[in-house]
Amino acid sequence: MTSKKIRQKYLDFFKDRGHAIIPSASVMPDNDSSTLFISSGMQPLIPYLLGEKHPAGTSLVNSQKSFRAEDITEVGDNRHITFFEMLGNLSLGGYFKKEQLPWIFEFLTAELGLDIGRLYATVFRGDADIGVDKDKESVEILKNIFKNKGLVAKDLDFSERDGLRGGRIFYYPAGKNWWSRSGVPANMPPGEPGGPDSEIFYDLGADLKKHENSPWAGEPCHVNCDCGRFIEIANSVFMEFKKTASGFEKLKQQNVDFGGGLERITMVAQGVDNIFETDLFSNIINGISRLSGKKYRDNMKEFEIIADHLRAVTFIMGDDKGIAPANTGQGYLVRRLIRRAIRYGRQLGITDDLWTKEIAKTVAHDYQEIYPELGRNINKVIELLKEEEAKFSKTLEQGLKELEKMKPKFISAVGVGSLSAKSGI
Ligand code: GLY
Numbered sequence: 102m103t104s105k106k107i108r109q110k111y112l113d114f115f116k117d118r119g120h121a122i123i124p125s126a127s128v129m130p131d132n133d134s135s136t137l138f139i140s141s142g143m144q145p146l147i148p149y150l151l152g153e154k155h156p157a158g159t160s161l162v163n164s165q166k167s168f169r170a171e172d173i174t175e176v177g178d179n180r181h182i183t184f185f186e187m188l189g190n191l192s193l194g195g196y197f198k199k200e201q202l203p204w205i206f207e208f209l210t211a212e213l214g215l216d217i218g219r220l221y222a223t224v225f226r227g228d229a230d231i232g233v234d235k236d237k238e239s240v241e242i243l244k245n246i247f248k249n250k251g252l253v254a255k256d257l258d259f260s261e262r263d264g265l266r267g268g269r270i271f272y273y274p275a276g277k278n279w280w281s282r283s284g285v286p287a288n289m290p291p292g293e294p295g296g297p298d299s300e301i302f303y304d305l306g307a308d309l310k311k312h313e314n315s316p317w318a319g320e321p322c323h324v325n326c327d328c329g330r331f332i333e334i335a336n337s338v339f340m341e342f343k344k345t346a347s348g349f350e351k352l353k354q355q356n357v358d359f360g361g362g363l364e365r366i367t368m369v370a371q372g373v374d375n376i377f378e379t380d381l382f383s384n385i386i387n388g389i390s391r392l393s394g395k396k397y398r399d400n401m402k403e404f405e406i407i408a409d410h411l412r413a414v415t416f417i418m419g420d421d422k423g424i425a426p427a428n429t430g431q432g433y434l435v436r437r438l439i440r441r442a443i444r445y446g447r448q449l450g451i452t453d454d455l456w457t458k459e460i461a462k463t464v465a466h467d468y469q470e471i472y473p474e475l476g477r478n479i480n481k482v483i484e485l486l487k488e489e490e491a492k493f494s495k496t497l498e499q500g501l502k503e504l505e506k507m508k509p510k511f512i513s514a515v516g517v518g519s520l521s522a523k524s525g526i
Contacts (some may be wrong), residue, residue, distance in 0.1 A: 104367040104381045107213065108164055108188070108471070111366075114208050115190045118200075121157035125472065128166040128184075129422040129431070135282050137431045138168040138417070142189030143338075143358040144282060149193050150294050150340055150356050159195040164188050164363060166416055166472065170434050173441070176409045177402040179375040180332050183438070184413035186363040194354025201337050201357045202242045202299065209301065209335065210250070213370045217250045219304040221324045221331065225279060225297030226258065226272040231286045231349050233342065235272060239299045243270050264321025277325050280338040280358070289344040294352055296342050301335040303369045334369060335361040377405045381467075385412060388463045392456050393449040403445045410438040411457055415464040418485050419478040426489045439489045455490050458483040 102110075112122050126145035128138055139145060142165040149155040165187045175181035192201070209215045222243045227235030240256050247254035247269060257268035259277075272278075275285045281295025289295055302324040324331040338358040342349045367379045377386060377397075385408045386397050397404045414435050417423060426436035442457060453459075461482050469476035 102213065102370055104363060104371075104379060105471075107367055107370055108186070108363055110212050111188045111208065111363075112162055112164070114212055115160070115162035115204075118160075118204060120160040120162040120190055123157055123161050123163045125163055125165045125186075127422045128168055128417060128420050129424065137170060137434065139165065140167050140169045141165070141282070142167065142187040142360050143191065143340075146191060146193075147282070147294070150191075150352070150358065151343070152194075152353050155193055159193045160191070161193070162190045164471070166420070168413060168417065173410075173434075173437070177405050179329060180365065180368075182364060182376060182409045182413075184409070184416050188359075188361045188363050188366065190357070190359045192355075192357035194356060197355045197357060198239055198299075198337075198339060199242055201339075201359060202239060203246055205301065205335055205337060205359060205361075206246045209366075213366070215303065215369060217247065217252060219369075221268075221302045221304060222254075222270045223259075223273050223278055223300045223302070223324060224256075224270060225299075226274050228275055228286070231275075233297060233349065236278075236297050236299065236339075239297075239339075240270055243299070259323060259325070261323055261326065262321070264323055271324060273325065280336065280340075281344075286344070286349070291344050291346050293344045294340050294342065294356070295344065296338055296340040296356075296358075298336050298338040300333050300337075302331040303334050304331055305369075305374045306330065332365055332369065334365045335359070375401075377401070377408060382408055382412075384463050384467055385460060388460050389446075389449070389451075392453060392459060393446070393451045395449050400449055403449045406445045407442045407449070407460070410442040411460040412464050414438050414442075414486075415461040415475065415479075415482055416468075416472070418482045419461075419465065419475045421474050421478065423478060423481070425485050436489065439486065440493050443490060443493055454494075455487050457490055458486045461486055 116122055126139060130136060130139055133144065142163065143150060155161065167187045168184045170183065172181045172183050176183060210217050224236040224239045227233060244254045254269035255267055256270040257266055259271045259273045278298050279285055279295060280298045281289050281293055283289045283293055307330060322328060322330055340356040340358045341352055343352050364376045364379065364381055367381055368376050371379050373379060386404055389404050389407050390397060417435055424431050424435060426432055426439060439457065446456065462479065465475040465479040
């Protein structure tokens with residue numbers, strides 16, 4: 102099933118269940134200083150989660166352009182990307198757990214054909230300090246979902262030392278199963294909405310312990326352990342709380358904020374174990390291969406960083422509110438992504454001048470039907486990439502000249518052996 106079909110199926114599935122399809126908001130936040138970029142589907146909809154009436158009603162569905170800067174250095178494993186499309190359905194004081202959980206499992210299994218035997222769920226363990234109970238209601242609903250598919254779902258408290266122990270539903274603390282724009286309860290400012298969540302993980306298989314350097318290598322696996330075996334594909338947040346000066350109170354409405362990354366959902370639906378092997382990236386990866394003359398399989402990390410970073414900046418600079426590379430704030434992140442991509446391009450041996458625009462054109466070509474602003478703004482993106490690439494080349498050349506000038510002094514100070522060991526010269 103193509104990613105285009107998966108996106109459309111998701112929107113149609115929730116439309117058939119009374120949701121209004123709304124367009125993605127800009128990836129640049131509006132009146133929201135909590136993050137530099139929109140990093141989840143609910144973020145542009147905060148006023149409505151707090152009780153304002155949304156013109157399209159109480160049930161909404163969309164695919165929201167999102168960017169998470171904190172994942173920049175994680176790119177290059179099988180699951181992390183900086184820019185992603187967040188499939189999201191929201192209930193603004195309408196339906197709640199007993200509708201949301203069965204719907205999302207139905208979507209994943211009946212619509213996308215995922216094997217229920219590979220799905221695991223997590224729920225909030227409860228926290229007396231904030232006065233929020235263990236989410237037993239979700240557990241009962243989840244047990245029934247599995248039972249209706251012929252599976253007995255054992256619920257267990259999470260324990261990293263003990264591993265899976267035949268469990269199917271796990272209770273985790275707020276660090277994993279609480280969601281708000283600012284993270285765990287302690288980090289939420291007064292007025293911020295948040296709540297416990299229930300996540301769905303897909304089991305890629307016990308043999309997929311790829312990440313030998315993971316702190317979890319050799320430890321018993323559990324669904325959140327990050328060894329590469331399990332991947333989170335869906336998160337239903339039951340957003341019914343608001344932080345106050347002294348603790349938490351119930352919001353005036355019970356909301357659902359569901360978020361699932363299209364890239365991860367596509368990965369498992371297409372039966373691959375790496376986001377970059379989905380059709381969402383195939384033209385971009387082929388483009389890098391053409392430019393470098395190298396194969397993806399032999400240089401996965403470099404390809405993935407270039408693909409992720411140039412896709413992200415094309416969406417950020419190609420937004421109607423797009424911004425240019427700069428030395429501070431949002432522009433600094435754009436600059437960092439472009440320069441990292443160029444650096445890894447050099448490592449791959451890409452020698453063409455001003456090559457990054459070729460990848461941007463591919464991104465615009467692949468996505469403009471869904472995000473028409475990319476078609477409207479691609480010429481601006483190309484110009485900005487050309488300028489930034491030229492600037493960076495000049496900086497690199499100057500740096501190399503400086504290094505050449507310094508080399509004799511440096512060598513006499515540290516000795517030739519030490520210089521070659523340290524710099525790889
Ligand atoms: N808003 C839910 C999530 O980003 O996972």
